[in-house]
Amino acid sequence: MNFLAEIKIMPLKELLDPQGKAVLGGLANLGIKSVEDVRIGKHIQLRIEAESAEEAKAIAEEASKKLLANQVMEDFTISIS
């Protein structure tokens, strides 16, 4: 069976997000001033062949831990559909 894993990878909350601060400044320059904070991460979609949703999730988790996410600075959440 074919599953789609959606992985959201964001910088850890306690870390400064310089990229986010830059975008925040850019939005203010465009006159969009009601945005108070910006945090930027990655959204990764994996198309996985597996026997069950549980197996697909385990594969997505392994891929995230081994390659997709830098767990020193990022956390990740996975949803399977």
Add this chain to the structure above:
Amino acid sequence: MNFLAEIKIMPLKELLDPQGKAVLGGLANLGIKSVEDVRIGKHIQLRIEAESAEEAKAIAEEASKKLLANQVMEDFTISIS
């Protein structure tokens, strides 16, 4: 009121995703072979001060169209919480 806008920005489906192909190769090298396709995009969180969820969504949409997404090559979806 304070709202959190979650914006998922992905490359258009018909476009080649070289970054995704590179990650797909990396996963195979790590022995993770049941992943058939990888697509990589951005996940952006905006903290917005607005009168209503609708107003927050309109602000997030404006920010996406003006700065966050390159609509020639990407599409975006917004959820407000």
